[in-house]
Amino acid sequence: MIRLLLVDDDPIVRAGLRLMLGGAPDLEVVGEAADGAEVPALVAAHSPDLVLMDIRMPGTDGLAATEALRARPGAPEVIVLTTFNTDEHVLRALRAGAAGFLLKDTPPQEIVTAVRRVMAGEPVLSPAVTQALIDRVAGLTGRDTRAEAARARLALLADREREVALAVGRGRSNAEIARELHLSLPTVKTHVSRILTKLDLNNRVQIALLVHDAGESGAG
Known part of the structure; x- marks a missing residue:
């Protein structure tokens, strides 16, 4: 079983993710958080294999939470959730060690497949999307x-x-x-x-x- 932690400040989004991921026979949602500050304790308590991490949250956002989490030895993998068109900080999460990103409107089966791919060691980023992110974000100073x-x-x-x-x-x-x-x-x-x-x-x-x-x- 792949153990998952869901981190999103919207309870409706978390409920939807739990529903779609819980239907897969090899996935188990072991915990939820509404703020990045809750992540360290939940990771210690539940030992997830992968964290689905929203970027925009009050308190500790997903970028800071990803950086802190991936700096720890034995950290779980992280997939960040983003709206892409409005979020210009995905690259920072990837540089911090996230294994990729998913749009929030990604079809359910693709989210399940993405989780499995990351756990198999394959990043969830197409070359075209990687280039688009770099062109959009990395540019500047x-x-x-x-x-x-x-x-x-x-x-x-x-x-x-x-x-x-x-x-x-x-x-x-x-x-x-x-x-x-x-x-x-x-x-x-x-x-x-x-x-x-x-x-x-x-x-x-x-x-x-x-x-x-x-x-x-x-x-x-």
């Missing part, structure tokens, strides 16, 4: 400095690790990377793990964001 810092971090990787990182930045799955680079699937997984360790990153989304920051996402 410090872009050149961030690009230089990202390129310096990528330079720490061995040649093959860098090739794998660039492929992750293009939204490729492990299986696709294996085919493109003529590697075995276990070898690709090993490279991804080494990249995460060397660069002190949480997940594949952060690899992709680093590649985009470096201006390398179109490579290959």
Whole structure:
């Protein structure tokens, strides 16, 4: 069973999520919170595998809660909930270690699928959406400095690790990377793990964001 914690200040949204997720045989909602400040205690009490986190909440918002949660060892995965068109802070959540984001009007079955994908190690972000987020949000102050810092971090990787990182930045799955680079699937997984360790990153989304920051996402 995948254990879920729902964090949203709207009780109607929480009720809807609980209803749709509770119908899946492999998902279990183990707790709910209306404010990001409640998250640490609930995570300690219920040990969820994944947190569905609203961004806009009174008190402690989902961005601050995600940053605090993902900084802890053994933290659960986080998927942020957003309205996208009005929320310009999704990238901050992804940089903090969230595994992706869902629009609040995402069809129920897609939310269930997204939860399963994240728990299988796949981010819930298409390459097109990743690029749209970066174009919308990341732009602005410090872009050149961030690009230089990202390129310096990528330079720490061995040649093959860098090739794998660039492929992750293009939204490729492990299986696709294996085919493109003529590697075995276990070898690709090993490279991804080494990249995460060397660069002190949480997940594949952060690899992709680093590649985009470096201006390398179109490579290959």
